[in-house]
Amino acid sequence: MNVPSETASINGAALTATGISYAVGMAQLLEAVSLEVRHGMLLGLIGPNGAGKSTLLKCISQILAPTAGQVCLDGKDLQRQSPREIARHIALLPQSTTLNFAFACLDVVLMGRNPHLGRFQAEGARDRAIAQQSLQDTETEEFVTRLITEVSAGERQRVLLARAITQQPRLLLLDEPTAGLDVQHQLQVFMLIRRLVREGLTAIAVVHDLNLAARFCDRLVLLNRGVVHAHGLVGDVLTAENLARVFKVQAVVEEDPNLGVPRVTVLAPLDTE
Ligand SMILES: Nc1ncnc2c1ncn2[C@@H]1O[C@H](COP(=O)(O)OP(=O)(O)OP(=O)(O)O)[C@@H](O)[C@H]1O
Ligand SMILES: [Mg+2]
Numbered sequence: 001m002n003v004p005s006e007t008a009s010i011n012g013a014a015l016t017a018t019g020i021s022y023a024v025g026m027a028q029l030l031e032a033v034s035l036e037v038r039h040g041m042l043l044g045l046i047g048p049n050g051a052g053k054s055t056l057l058k059c060i061s062q063i064l065a066p067t068a069g070q071v072c073l074d075g076k077d078l079q080r081q082s083p084r085e086i087a088r089h090i091a092l093l094p095q096s097t098t099l100n101f102a103f104a105c106l107d108v109v110l111m112g113r114n115p116h117l118g119r120f121q122a123e124g125a126r127d128r129a130i131a132q133q134s135l136q137d138t139e140t141e142e143f144v145t146r147l148i149t150e151v152s153a154g155e156r157q158r159v160l161l162a163r164a165i166t167q168q169p170r171l172l173l174l175d176e177p178t179a180g181l182d183v184q185h186q187l188q189v190f191m192l193i194r195r196l197v198r199e200g201l202t203a204i205a206v207v208h209d210l211n212l213a214a215r216f217c218d219r220l221v222l223l224n225r226g227v228v229h230a231h232g233l234v235g236d237v238l239t240a241e242n243l244a245r246v247f248k249v250q251a252v253v254e255e256d257p258n259l260g261v262p263r264v265t266v267l268a269p270l271d272t273e
Contacts, residue, residue, distance in 0.1 A: 014039045014202040015171055020059050020069035022052075022226075029055045030226045032069070037171075037219075042193060042203045044217030046210065046237075048247055051223040053206045054095050057173045060204070061092045073171055087115035091169035093161055095176050095206070099148050105159045106144040109134060112166030134162040137192050139185075154181045161189065165196070172196070174205040178212065190216040210264040211256075214238055222246060238262050244270060 013036040022030040030052045037043045045053050058064040060071050062078050071078045073089055091112070099108070112134070113127040123131075135141045138158040143151050148159060157180055164172060174193070178186040186209075194216060197203055207213040213220060213234070220237040222230040224246045230237045243251040248270045256263035 013037065014041075014074055015060070015204075016070075016072045017056075017060055018070050018072075020056065020066045020071065022055055022059050022064060023067050028226060030059065030066070033223070033226070033228055034069075035221050035228070035231065037202050037204060039202055040197055040200055041218045042197045042205060042216060044213040044220045044234075045204055045206045045223060046208070046213055046220055047223035047229075050225075052226040053223055054175050055226075056223065057092060057175050057204065057206065060171075061090050061173055062086055063092070084115055087167065089169055090171045090173065091164040091167040092173040093164045093175060093177055095179075097160060099156075102147045102149050104144065105140065105146055105148050105151065106131070106135075108148050108159055109140075109144075109162045109166050112163040112168075115167065130168060131162070131166045134165040137165065138162040139188065154185065157181060158185065158189070165192075170202060172201055172203040174203065176206050176208060179208070186212060210238060210243075214256075214262045214264065215259055235262050238264055 015037045017036070018034050020030055020033040021028070033056060035043065045056065047053055055064065059066045062071070062083070065079070078086055109131045110123050110127065113123050113130065117123065117127070135144065138161050140155065140158050140162050143155055143159060148156060151159065157177070161177060172193070177193070178189050181189060190212060193203055193205065205217065207217070217234060219232060220234055221228055222237050222242060229246050230242050238253055240251050240253050243249055243253070243264065250267045250270055252265045252267060253262050255261070
């Protein structure tokens with residue numbers, strides 16, 4: 001399975017990526033990947049290490065120029081837009097960020113307003129209020145005066161999420177947003193994303209924790225070796241067969257009695273010899 005059937009129509013779709021390929025030298029990292037995400041939806045992107053998930057988010061946000069294919073946001077081709085225009089509509093929380101400069105966390109969060117400001121324009125009261133709300137939403141207010149280089153990894157991840165939200169994007173791309181977060185903050189971050197999605201945001205999150213993906217995502221795309229192996233509703237994608245084929249594990253998928261969503265229990269790695 002390679003091209004989701006619904007990509008034939010962009011009606012109601014906020015984001016439509018069609019036939020995205022990306023190659024570096026001889027390495028084909030993505031091959032004709034298509035997906036669409038409607039307004040107010042959270043799409044989960046799952047797949048093993050090296051499947052191409054981060055590469056796909058970078059292609060969607062145009063940090064990497066796809067070697068083939070098209071990405072449209074609300075019907076507008078992103079390849080025709082400047083990085084600054086794109087940054088007004090799309091925020092990416094990267095999987096890892098090198099921040100060697102000792103900025104105060106407040107300044108890091110305020111950087112989210114840059115795409116909306118004039119060239120030498122300083123942030124105004126409204127920009128500060130937006131940043132303040134993001135700090136509250138991510139419970140990072142206590143770090144405002146601390147340096148980004150001097151907070152813990154999980155705290156830093158939440159500060160960077162606050163920056164992405166401060167950007168007030170229409171499309172939020174999250175590359176493993178809860179990696180390294182404690183269980184309480186994992187839930188808080190996903191509940192925050194769900195709230196933003198309810199308010200109209202469109203989002204894609206790369207998620208390794210399949211049970212978090214099952215609980216919080218509307219639909220899933222399962223990527224394997226640069227191609228879409230399966231896509232659709234959570235229950236259709238998270239099957240024991242798909243998990244065996246793609247992740248090479250024996251797993252049981254059953255309904256979680258407390259949450260009423262699919263629950264994955266991984267039993268053992270499969271012999272791949
Ligand atoms: N510049 C490059 N040249 C060659 N191969 C690359 C390059 N960048 C990435 N790759 C390879 O492309 C594949 C996809 O990488 P990507 O970071 O998108 O994977 P991922 O699905 O995000 O994995 P993870 O779950 O580990 O984050 C990997 O096998 C990686 O080694
Ligand atoms: Mg990755």
